[in-house]
Amino acid sequence: MKVIRSALLFSLLMLTACTSRLPDDTPAGAPPQQLAPATLPLPTPNPDIHASETLGRAFLSAWEEADYAQMYALLAPSLRAGLAQSDFEQAYRTPFISTTGVSVTTVPKMLELDGAQAGIDFTVTWHTALFGNLQSDNRLDLVKENAQWWVNWRKDTIWPGLGDDLAFAAEYQIPPRANIYAKNDAGLAVPVTLVTVGVVPNQITDEPAVLTALAQVLGMTPETVQASYAQQPSHWYIPIGEITNEESLANEALLTLPGIARRDRVGRLYPLDGVGAHVVGWISSIPAEQYTDYRQRGYRGDEAVGISGLEAWGEAILAGRNGGRLYLVNAAGEYVRGLAERKPERGRAIHATLDRDLQYAAEQALGGRRGAVVALDVHTGAILALVSGPHFDSNIFVRPTDELQRQYLLNDPNHPLINRATQGQYPIGSVFKIITLAAALEAGGMTATSPFYCPGYWDGLGVPNRKLCWAKDGHGAINLKDSLTASCNVTFYEIGRLLDNKDAELLPTYGRSFGFGEKTGLQELSEAAGLIPTPAWKKATYQIGWGTGDAVNLAIGQGYLLATPLQVARAVAAVANGGVLYRPYLIERIDGNQEIPEHITSPMSVGQLPISQENLRTIQEAMLGVTTAPLGTAHHRFAGLNILVAGKTGTAEPANENDLPHSWFAGYYPAEAPEVAMAIVVENAGEGSTVAAPMFRQVLEIYYGLPVTPLPDPSTVTEGD
Numbered sequence: 001m002k003v004i005r006s007a008l009l010f011s012l013l014m015l016t017a018c019t020s021r022l023p024d025d026t027p028a029g030a031p032p033q034q035l036a037p038a039t040l041p042l043p044t045p046n047p048d049i050h051a052s053e054t055l056g057r058a059f060l061s062a063w064e065e066a067d068y069a070q071m072y073a074l075l076a077p078s079l080r081a082g083l084a085q086s087d088f089e090q091a092y093r094t095p096f097i098s099t100t101g102v103s104v105t106t107v108p109k110m111l112e113l114d115g116a117q118a119g120i121d122f123t124v125t126w127h128t129a130l131f132g133n134l135q136s137d138n139r140l141d142l143v144k145e146n147a148q149w150w151v152n153w154r155k156d157t158i159w160p161g162l163g164d165d166l167a168f169a170a171e172y173q174i175p176p177r178a179n180i181y182a183k184n185d186a187g188l189a190v191p192v193t194l195v196t197v198g199v200v201p202n203q204i205t206d207e208p209a210v211l212t213a214l215a216q217v218l219g220m221t222p223e224t225v226q227a228s229y230a231q232q233p234s235h236w237y238i239p240i241g242e243i244t245n246e247e248s249l250a251n252e253a254l255l256t257l258p259g260i261a262r263r264d265r266v267g268r269l270y271p272l273d274g275v276g277a278h279v280v281g282w283i284s285s286i287p288a289e290q291y292t293d294y295r296q297r298g299y300r301g302d303e304a305v306g307i308s309g310l311e312a313w314g315e316a317i318l319a320g321r322n323g324g325r326l327y328l329v330n331a332a333g334e335y336v337r338g339l340a341e342r343k344p345e346r347g348r349a350i351h352a353t354l355d356r357d358l359q360y361a362a363e364q365a366l367g368g369r370r371g372a373v374v375a376l377d378v379h380t381g382a383i384l385a386l387v388s389g390p391h392f393d394s395n396i397f398v399r400p401t402d403e404l405q406r407q408y409l410l411n412d413p414n415h416p417l418i419n420r421a422t423q424g425q426y427p428i429g430s431v432f433k434i435i436t437l438a439a440a441l442e443a444g445g446m447t448a449t450s451p452f453y454c455p456g457y458w459d460g461l462g463v464p465n466r467k468l469c470w471a472k473d474g475h476g477a478i479n480l481k482d483s484l485t486a487s488c489n490v491t492f493y494e495i496g497r498l499l500d501n502k503d504a505e506l507l508p509t510y511g512r513s514f515g516f517g518e519k520t521g522l523q524e525l526s527e528a529a530g531l532i533p534t535p536a537w538k539k540a541t542y543q544i545g546w547g548t549g550d551a552v553n554l555a556i557g558q559g560y561l562l563a564t565p566l567q568v569a570r571a572v573a574a575v576a577n578g579g580v581l582y583r584p585y586l587i588e589r590i591d592g593n594q595e596i597p598e599h600i601t602s603p604m605s606v607g608q609l610p611i612s613q614e615n616l617r618t619i620q621e622a623m624l625g626v627t628t629a630p631l632g633t634a635h636h637r638f639a640g641l642n643i644l645v646a647g648k649t650g651t652a653e654p655a656n657e658n659d660l661p662h663s664w665f666a667g668y669y670p671a672e673a674p675e676v677a678m679a680i681v682v683e684n685a686g687e688g689s690t691v692a693a694p695m696f697r698q699v700l701e702i703y704y705g706l707p708v709t710p711l712p713d714p715s716t717v718t719e720g721d
Contacts, residue, residue: 046113048149052142053111055149056120059140060106068092076143076150083153091155098168099326100130102296118142118149124159129298130170131326131340136160166328166336172300173323177268178347180280180310180318182356183384183588188280189311192269193245194399195262197255202234204259213254214240217247237261242399244269267398268304274394276359278419279352279386279525279586281309282397298322304398308417310350310586313524317590320347348591353382353601358676361702362387365695370414371663371682372421373699374569378674380603381570381582383522385678388420422527425562426681429652429688430487430633430721431666432511432557434575434619437484439510440495441615444502448481448618454490460497461549467493470651470721475631481618485625487633487649487721489556496555500548507554508534513610514571514581516563521583521606530567533560558653565679568666573677574609575623576646576668579616581607623648624671633721634665634693643700646671649688651721660684665692669700688721 055074062070068089072080075088095101110121119139126134138160143152155163162168180189197218204210211222218225218241229238248255248262255262268283283304286294295301298321305319306312323344328336355375362373366389375385392409396402409416418424440446456474458467469475469489483491499506511517517532531537533554535546553559566584574581583604592598609616623646625631627638633649647667654662665688666679678696685691694711701708 048113048118048144049111052113052118052144052149053108053120055151056111056118056122056140056142057108059151060108060120060122063092064104064106066092066104071151074151075153076145078145079150079153088153092158095158095162095168096126097295098170099126099134100128100170100295100298101126102129103127116144117152118144126159128340129296130172130322130324131342134326134340161328165331167331168339169327169329169333171325171327173344174300174303175320175322175344175346176266177283177304178318178320178349178591180314181349181351182276182354182359183352185351186356187269187271188276188352188354188356190269190271192267194242194265194267195245195248196239196242196265197248198237198239198261198263199229199259200235200237200261201229201232201259203261206257207259210257210259213251213257214260217241217243217251217254237263239263242402270394270398272356272360274392275356275363276352276354276386277309277392277394278388278421279309279354279359279383280394281311281313282307282394283311284397307397310352310524314350314590317350318347321345345595346593348593348596350587351589351591352586353377353384353588354386354586355384358699358703359385359387361385362699363389363391364702365698366391366680366682369682369685370420371680371685372424372565373678373680373695374421374565375676375678376569376573376582376584378573378577378668378677381573381584382588382603383584383586384676386421386566386586388416388418388424390414390416392416419525420681420683421565422522422525423564424681425528425530425564426662426683427558427561427652427654428563428568428666428681429557429650429662429664430489430492431568431648431650431664431679431688432554432561433484433487433492434571434623434648435510435514435516436492436495436499436507436555437480437619437622438514438609438611438615439499439507440480441618442611443506443510444495444499446480446495448479450480451477452480452483452488452491452494453477454483454488456490458490458493460493461552465549467552481622482625482629482631484619484622484648485629485633486631487626492555493552496552497548499555500551504535504546504551507551508532510610511554511561513607514574515607516561516567516571520564520566520570521604522566522585524586527566528564530564531560531562557650565681568664568681569677569679572647572666572668572679575616575619576674576677578613579609579611580605581609620646620671623667627667627671633689637689637693638697641697641700643669643704644671645669645696645700646674647693647696649693649721651687651689654684660686663691664688665696667696 059071059074072085072088105125106122108120108122112119119141121139123137128134140157141152142149182188211225214225215222225240228240232238284307286305306315323342326340327338330336358375362385366373366387368390371389373385373387377384396405454469454475456469456472475486475488478488511532516530519527519529538546550559554561570584583606585601587601590599626647627634627645629635638645645667647665650664652662663682663685668674668677680692680696682691690712698708
């Protein structure tokens with residue numbers, strides 16, 4: 001049988017020739033131009049070449065698309081009769097998974113045709129996540145059955161030498177996860193030896209003693225302990241709870257009773273009951289819906305990965321990169337030959353901007369309330385504390401025995417997993433009067449001493465639409481600067497009306513210039529944009545026009561206005577530092593290694609408040625008066641504190657009129673040389689001067705180790721704002 005070889009640069013082998021034939025009477029040696037052209041007959045094309053090549057290309061293309069069903073359909077019928085499609089597909093999937101395959105490319109090179117047999121030589125490249133590119137030359141056999149070409153498949157078509165007796169095996173080398181630190185290398189996420197405490201029921205000789213011991217060590221009832229292993233096989237090891245290695249050693253005598261067993265593992269610890277939980281996040285098993293993605297990134301599949309917070313944001317940084325060896329093994333699992341090797345790359349530690357002590361103080365002050373605390377370095381935008389309440393202990397996500405606690409947390413109606421500091425959107429009440437005052441001074445033609453009069457109500461929209469001041473008897477004659485200190489609603493109603501009459505865009509524009517109505521640019525956590533209402537927005541949203549009442553509501557931080565605590569803290573930080581609006585950030589630096597240099601974050605200015613230094617000083621003086629002047633809405637809350645604070649109270653009416661208002665206080669300290677700006681909101685808690693302002697003081701007292709002033713009882717307080 002004649003063997004035909006065809007380079008697969010053409011889809012069909014065709015021989016064409018154009019030659020010249022001398023006429024019979026042409027003299028020998030005649031010049032070429034005298035030759036008579038003639039065409040030789042073309043050979044008949046071989047249809048088997050085209051058919052077999054087309055089949056082979058289709059099979060290899062389907063392989064590149066991981067279309068194993070199509071590949072199976074191209075197998076010879078005699079093969080398919082004895083090979084289940086599921087077994088065929090698994091023959092491809094298993095080694096692909098073993099090698100951390102991402103994709104396959106094939107390059108056909110040569111077709112060899114020999115009667116009813118054919119073969120295509122090709123180069124295959126496996127693109128893998130862990131081992132790079134694996135390349136080999138191989139051959140795809142073809143056969144003609146019933147006048148049609150099919151793939152005559154063998155298992156080593158997948159990879160040379162692979163067959164029933166040989167298989168891929170990968171040995172992973174997983175580097176330890178790097179740590180997350182706060183400032184001054186205070187731990188936020190660190191390694192720890194965890195001890196899983198369990199029982200082997202048929203080894204228990206004194207069950208009451210075992211139940212008492214485990215209940216004491218694990219903080220469970222004896223009944224709960226017993227229920228954990230009831231109905232389980234008596235010879236099994238049954239895990240009951242998890243403790244630290246230190247706790248295990250401290251309870252050595254109790255945990256050596258017959259039937260109690262302990263197993264150690266390296267785990268992740270979030271100190272101080274998960275301080276900074278909403279920032280740091282947690283690790284857990286790879287979610288099922290992300291399993292394929294992680295496998296294609298070189299993960300073995302059983303690692304714990306970042307699920308939220310910095311653990312998720314910095315996954316590639318903290319986890320480093322797995323290493324390993326790929327080799328062929330025989331049916332007995334014995335090493336045959338190596339194919340590839342990659343060294344692991346250690347993770348790099350992340351150093352956050354958080355001041356762990358300040359973060360912990362803010363968490364202690366907020367307690368179990370719904371709300372948030374955000375503290376920023378006024379000169380850089382670095383986030384020193386970012387608290388969302390209710391707090392949760394992120395350690396329950398890394399302890400496999402805490403399933404009940406996890407379910408309780410996930411079903412908590414207070415939604416503790418929501419990061420209210422960056423995603424909570426609230427009206428901010430009188431805190432917005434800072435922006436309204438800036439607009440009045442810069443664009444409203446007013447000065448610090450511009451006079452107003454507050455009888456306790458305002459009829460600027462007509463008597464039927466009368467609006468009240470929080471001070472029922474009014475503030476009487478008062479100037480503009482003192483109106484911020486006293487948080488006089490009547491003054492700011494009037495300012496809202498005057499600014500709107502001048503230009504309806506004035507107040508919304510100043511709101512945006514202070515950073516409201518858009519995301520701050522925080523890179524590491526999700527955040528909401530908030531809302532600054534404008535005439536165009538209202539028309540597009542509600543199909544009705546803007547009215548003076550909208551500006552009046554905005555002037556006191558109500559109406560459609562929404563802001564996040566992070567946005568409020570940033571705006572106050574800009575007031576404190578002289579007018580620079582910074583992009584907040586959470587990463588101070590990331591360690592380097594031999595290949596990657598250390599990364600250090602540089603502060604980024606993203607804007608300048610549109611206000612003169614003279615007018616800015618007016619605002620700063622008015623905010624200082626809030627905590628020090630008799631007119632100040634929070635002066636009695638800061639009396640006796642040896643740290644000078646400037647700030648602004650806020651009482652924001654919620655969407656549900658039957659709920660208590662949101663309590664706000666936003667300020668900075670020390671007022672004479674500002675370093676830290678902080679915003680506090682407590683949901684549905686009451687007036688700003690009653691809850692948030694005293695809580696601001698508590699944060700400082702806890703942080704500086706001062707005696708902590710108890711919060712007032714809201715039910716006994718009649719003050720406003």
